[in-house]
Amino acid sequence: MALALGACLACMAAIAAPSVPVTVHDVRLWAGPDGTRLVLDLSGPVQYSVSTLRGPERVIVDIPNARLAKSPRELPGGQGYVRKMRLGTPPASGALRLIVDLSKAATPHSFAVAPAGSLGDRLVVDLDNSATTTVASTPTTAAPTPIAVKSAPAIDGRDIVIAVDAGHGGVDPGSIGKRGTYEKNLTLAIARRLKERIDREVGMRAILTRDGDYFVEHRERIARARRKGADMFISIHADAVVDRTVTGSSVYTLSVRGASDESARWLAHRENASDLMGGVKLDDKDSVLASVLLDLSQGASMTASIDAASKVLQELDSVSVVRRRTVQNAGFLVLKAPDIPSMLVETAFISNPGEEQKLSSPKHQLQLAEAIHSGVRSYFLGNPPPGTRFAQLRERRDGGAVIAQREPAVSIGRELTNSAVGTATSSLSD
Ligand SMILES: [Zn+2]
Structure with missing residues (x-):
């Protein structure tokens, strides 16, 4: 696959590689009725970028100074929006590039999660069709299109x-x-x-x-x-x-x-x-x-x-x-x-x-x-109790729109950030 890396290198350059190498211990995937959630279990906080490519539809996750602890053959695949997952040629030395081949066009929503309970740092990428119109208006060239470059808004409510x-x-x-x-x-x-x-x-x-x-x-x-x-x-x-x-x-x-x-x-x-x-x-x-x-x-x-x-x-x-x-x-x-x-x-x-x-x-x-x-x-x-993340997410929703009774289990993180570049410490820490 010949990736035109201009845009993505630009966004990689905007984030300095962390000095401590990050290990991706596991990559988990599950599909709900309206979306698919991908979770990377990490050894620590990461800086990352998520971009999309068309023809065929792909989502690219780049993490500087990182390695995958398991064999690429063990990557999950074949669920919901995901057809297959594999490693790509990293954009910089020591970086990890995860390529998610999609079974159909999807919009990625990514956010980082700080350790909680028995779980460590995580990077979550939700895939759904929530913004297909936005995607359609972006250039359909082979160049990766960073979705946004901004920090995640602070969500610090309790669980x-x-x-x-x-x-x-x-x-x-x-x-x-x-x-x-x-x-x-x-x-x-x-x-x-x-x-x-x-x-x-x-x-x-x-x-x-x-x-x-x-x-x-x-x-x-x-x-x-x-x-x-x-x-x-x-x-x-x-x-x-x-x-x-x-x-x-x-x-x-x-x-x-x-x-x-x-x-x-x-x-x-x-x-x-x-x-x-x-x-x-x-x-x-x-x-x-x-x-x-x-x-x-x-x-x-x-x-x-x-x-x-x-x-x-x-x-x-x-x-x-x-x-x-x-x-x-x-x-x-x-x-x-x-x-x-x-x-x-x-x-x-x-x-x-x-x-x-x-x-x-x-x-x-x-x-x-x-x-x-x-x-x-x-x-x-x-009915989110005051002071919880659920309450904050509800406040953020446009005009306090009523939340559908049956949201997919993968959608809660969607409101947290639509940023492609964020840090694990900027949001969702306890
Ligand atoms: Zn009983």
């Missing part, structure tokens, strides 16, 4: 924190399926996958109320969420009933005024019994206090819980049969965190042999995690 609560654990196995599957193991597997998915979302991060096979009482689960400043509490369970033919997912919120039906009440009793199983005596005084607190704060937090739970239910509808199309409510102890919007997701019926098998499959666990994440994300796009 939205989601407490993911794997139901049961340790001495309390939860429900047990016919094949011997323990609910406590399924809930932990799904919770971990959900945490991983949430942590990949810029502007969100998750904490687990338990991350192993041990018992945690309901009150302590809430306390852990509160200590970590959780904006939402999601408890993961897998239902069981005597009738083995019953299937489907349900989403519950707390009700202090009685359960939505007899089975919701019965379920709440079962889930609440967990504390007794773990040897914890329920304290009446606390439940009186809790109900007072609940009455005081019920308005805002209950509405939020129901809104968010409805969104999760909608998303679950696409991966599994939904047992009831509306959010159910019952007096779950684990949801009694009046100041944190909370929901309990009964992912499926472990008592049904088919669902027991499905719940054990990593693929289905991922789908459930993906659906719950989508619902929660969709809720927070519409």
Whole structure:
């Protein structure tokens, strides 16, 4: 491939190569319904440039003073807008050039992400068709066209924190399926996958109320969420009933005024019994206090819980049969965190042999995690807590336009910057 490098060399010259070499540990790719996200996992902050080439359509990512830790053969490809990825002749010695061959024309939106949690510095390139008209108006020569040369605007809001609560654990196995599957193991597997998915979302991060096979009482689960400043509490369970033919997912919120039906009440009793199983005596005084607190704060937090739970239910509808199309409510102890919007997701019926098998499959666990994440994300796009990155992004949107309910999971970074040249430290640092 003969690249005419004039424009790109100019933009490379504008950014001095960092003195410390950067290692690209991994290149990850995933495609959503409306876009494709490419993530480069880096050893440190980078300066970079992203440009496009036409005929055939390509996106070029140049990083000065960098190397790829893995073999180019291990680069992902063949997803969404991406046909293939490969290394190109670097524009300068020691630089890394990643060429993304597109399956169809796309506009790249790139931004750098500072380390957060277990993840290090990252460079994110989102591909979508959001600005095809702009692209069409640019020269269609073979010369790379830098998209823009400016620094990323400062987005310094905090992450939205989601407490993911794997139901049961340790001495309390939860429900047990016919094949011997323990609910406590399924809930932990799904919770971990959900945490991983949430942590990949810029502007969100998750904490687990338990991350192993041990018992945690309901009150302590809430306390852990509160200590970590959780904006939402999601408890993961897998239902069981005597009738083995019953299937489907349900989403519950707390009700202090009685359960939505007899089975919701019965379920709440079962889930609440967990504390007794773990040897914890329920304290009446606390439940009186809790109900007072609940009455005081019920308005805002209950509405939020129901809104968010409805969104999760909608998303679950696409991966599994939904047992009831509306959010159910019952007096779950684990949801009694009046100041944190909370929901309990009964992912499926472990008592049904088919669902027991499905719940054990990593693929289905991922789908459930993906659906719950989508619902929660969709809720927070519409209702971002003040001071969060989500809130800042919303403020930046033109004329405060209403955000579509079902944005692709790859689009959140789009508003951060459309710059082709940025530094990892200029945005999204904690
Ligand atoms: Zn349970």
